[in-house]
Amino acid sequence: MSVTGVEGEERNDYTKEESRAIRQRSLRLLGSLLRPVRARVFLTMAVVVISTAAQVAGPLFIAYGINNGLPALLAQDWFPLAGAVGAYLFTGVIGAVLIAWYTVLSARISQTILFDLRKRVFLHTQRLSLDFHESYTSGRIIARQTSDLDAIRELLDSGINNLVSGLLYMTFTAIALIALDWVSGLVLFGSLVPLLLLTRWFQKRSQARFRQTRTASARLIVHFVESMTGIRAVKAFRKEKRNEKEFGGLVEDYRDANARVIQLFGIYDPGLVLIGNIALAIVLVVGGIRVADGTLLIGTLLATLLYTRQFYAPAEEMAMFYNSYQSAAAALEKISGVLEEKPSVADPTRPIDLRKAQGRVTFSGVEFAYKSDRVILPTFDLDIPAGQTIALVGSTGAGKSTLAKLISRFYDPTLGTVSLDGVDLRRLHPKDLRRAIVMVTQEAYLFSGTVADNIALGKPDATREEIVAAARAVGAHEFIEGLPNGYDTDVNKRGGRVSAGQRQLLSFARAFIADPVVLILDEATASLDIPSERLVQEGLQTLLADRTAVIIAHRLSTVAIADRVLVMEHGRIVEDGTPAELIGGTGRFAQLHAAWRDSLV
Ligand SMILES: Nc1ncnc2c1ncn2[C@@H]1O[C@H](COP(=O)(O)OP(=O)(O)OP(=O)(O)O)[C@@H](O)[C@H]1O
CATH class of the missing domain: 1.20.1560.10 (ABC transporter type 1, transmembrane domain)
Structure with missing residues (x-):
């Protein structure tokens, strides 16, 4: 041993x-x-x-x-x-x-x-x-x-x-x-x-x-x-x-x-x-x-x-x-x-200079396992053209988060390559990688500090105008203004506490200000009330405009705004098409969709 x-x-x-x-x-x-x-x-x-x-x-x-x-x-x-x-x-x-x-x-x-x-x-x-x-x-x-x-x-x-x-x-x-x-x-x-x-x-x-x-x-x-x-x-x-x-x-x-x-x-x-x-x-x-x-x-x-x-x-x-x-x-x-201990995801010794990223993400011959004895994602290829919005759906444990983690290079594939605009992610400088690809996780973690500090995390040198503009863009400005000290409210102090939906909006603003070409979003599963959901949905649309996006979608409304839906099952992509195509079909997504629709009634 x-x-x-x-x-x-x-x-x-x-x-x-x-x-x-x-x-x-x-x-x-x-x-x-x-x-x-x-x-x-x-x-x-x-x-x-x-x-x-x-x-x-x-x-x-x-x-x-x-x-x-x-x-x-x-x-x-x-x-x-x-x-x-x-x-x-x-x-x-x-x-x-x-x-x-x-x-x-x-x-x-x-x-x-x-x-x-x-x-x-x-x-x-x-x-x-x-x-x-x-x-x-x-x-x-x-x-x-x-x-x-x-x-x-x-x-x-x-x-x-x-x-x-x-x-x-x-x-x-x-x-x-x-x-x-x-x-x-x-x-x-x-x-x-x-x-x-x-x-x-x-x-x-x-x-x-x-x-x-x-x-x-x-x-x-x-x-x-x-x-x-x-x-x-x-x-x-x-x-x-x-x-x-x-x-x-x-x-x-x-x-x-x-x-x-x-x-x-x-x-x-x-x-x-x-x-x-x-x-x-x-x-x-x-x-x-x-x-x-x-x-x-x-x-x-x-x-x-x-x-x-x-x-x-x-x-x-x-x-x-x-x-x-x-x-x-x-x-x-x-x-x-x-x-x-060595970082398993190592920084490249001679990084390739990524000038202006376009946002095309390609998986070629990728296989992935967390532990060598259990393959989670069997070998697959996937091409996501720049600017496309993808909704990833599938039952729990299907491998959606794992796929998302590979795009943001939290892990490296066991086999094959994941690339951005044709450049293997392993060859990108961490700074370029983080600038180009941002992942918004479900937990939408807020660090101690003010609301403005938390938004500026996406761009540390952001001016107050940029912070406010980002908050406006995703629809967070109104509720922030309503907090005791507005943008200067301490998120950990009494009164500065924000709800789950508001927390999500803040993380959207944070991603918006970072302005990545590729955005990965693990949508929160917590059910929001209808006005909050609408607010989050609107924020999301602004956030997705003009960039490649991969959303682990838990809501029907989110799937509807996607250009393309990927259905995953046991680590494999079993369906791939536009929402309309898949809903009209007889596959797994059509069933899921019917079940969703029924649950809303
Ligand atoms: N850190 C890890 N180490 C080992 N196995 C893991 C790890 N994270 C996830 N897995 C396994 O990988 C498989 C896929 O998990 P993943 O989180 O990608 O699923 P998911 O589709 O995102 O599920 P959910 O919708 O519930 O989040 C699961 O079987 C899980 O047990």
Whole structure:
């Protein structure tokens, strides 16, 4: 099985080779993210090394102050003690300043990387073709942009910092302690054994438990997004109670998973403190005896105690690193998978310049399948002369939308070519293609913003006059004027809400202003009242004038204004003729037409 792209994302049973391939893909992504900031990374590292050394040096000056400064002070020489205190303060200040600098530096690096990654994920998912979006749910994409990026942010913000500074801190402290007094150093090394055992135990246990929290949180997000995007269906089918139960269950799982993680900390944290305290007690006893013997100076003992104490301070954070690393690695694997996906509808490398399109659409030897094992449109030819209005009719699932999607190049045919004025759509620059061919879908999606913004989507540089002219042309002007702020009404604000028919008129205006030579229209099935239907019908006529049009027609009145009707059945065009010819015949369309007519009476 393949693990390229998002395939196998939900699997847990990778073979060695697959795991390696995924890891390498993550590392390549990480490398490409780090490359632009590598100079800053080196600078930050240098700052961490110096600041840690400065912090660790403190107890050495204290030992010197007590061992040498105090006796000197008793002999009226205050210079050694002042020197020790001065040096202690100086390294303290240097340490503090460098920590501040380093915090800013590393935060900037992490922000730069996250900014880059966030942008890449967004741009890339937006570029991917429809087939990707139809199978990869929005819940999963949202999880990539939110919790996965958060996991990476956590690693960059604290995980790596804690690891690097913690490691340096422990190493420097151990070196200083050995240099100061090797016997205490031995005690410290002895205490490393239980420390490592405890940490290993914690990591093993927590790895599985942290994974459970991540899975639980991802499930929560997906369920939430699905419930909210499908809120109409939820309400219509009274799915609230069931949702409440499902969501309640998921929240419970999440809470329990978190509780299990916290239980582990409940053992690990006190364990660390205990080991640290026992080590300290041993250092004190061993050191105390030697002080009594006169083989160890009291200042040195104090410094060894300070070192033993501070040695354990970063241990917990370092143990945590492993977890933030694990979640970030899992996130990086998923994100790199999305980034590895290639648009199935690729942009041409050397596009053909389409000067002034006429609007002739030709299908030659076209066959189409969404998935290789099921052909939806068996091989066919179709020629649509420029300027013709075609009504596509047929029962549900016949393949009408699929045919329309091929004309707008949402998909490429499996075999054969779809061309505009003789040029294969695959050879057209996306800009030319979108200018020449516009598809108006049933949903007539309105983006947040004003009514004018939504119309101008068809032509971003449109002037207000052009917007109003487009609205007038399709018959939308009157109702827009009636909105609270006219063209400046926010479509998402109360009062700016528009009806289904009005929404359609707005999408007509949007298409009208875009002025494509080929227009594909998936007519909304929602039944409109008679005045709205008439309004939409009139708008449609203006919109269709002087261009090639393919309408997936659900209304009799629309079929009547077409020059030609294509009837589809199981992916094949079974009838092709003028409305009058087909109505007069005895075929499928004549039956459909009779049924329609009867339904109107
Ligand atoms: N993204 C997809 N992946 C796989 N199969 C699909 C996809 N979209 C549609 N199909 C299948 O292709 C066939 C044709 O669907 P299509 O949407 O083109 O029909 P239609 O005639 O437009 O139907 P309707 O009038 O209900 O919209 C159906 O059997 C459908 O199950």
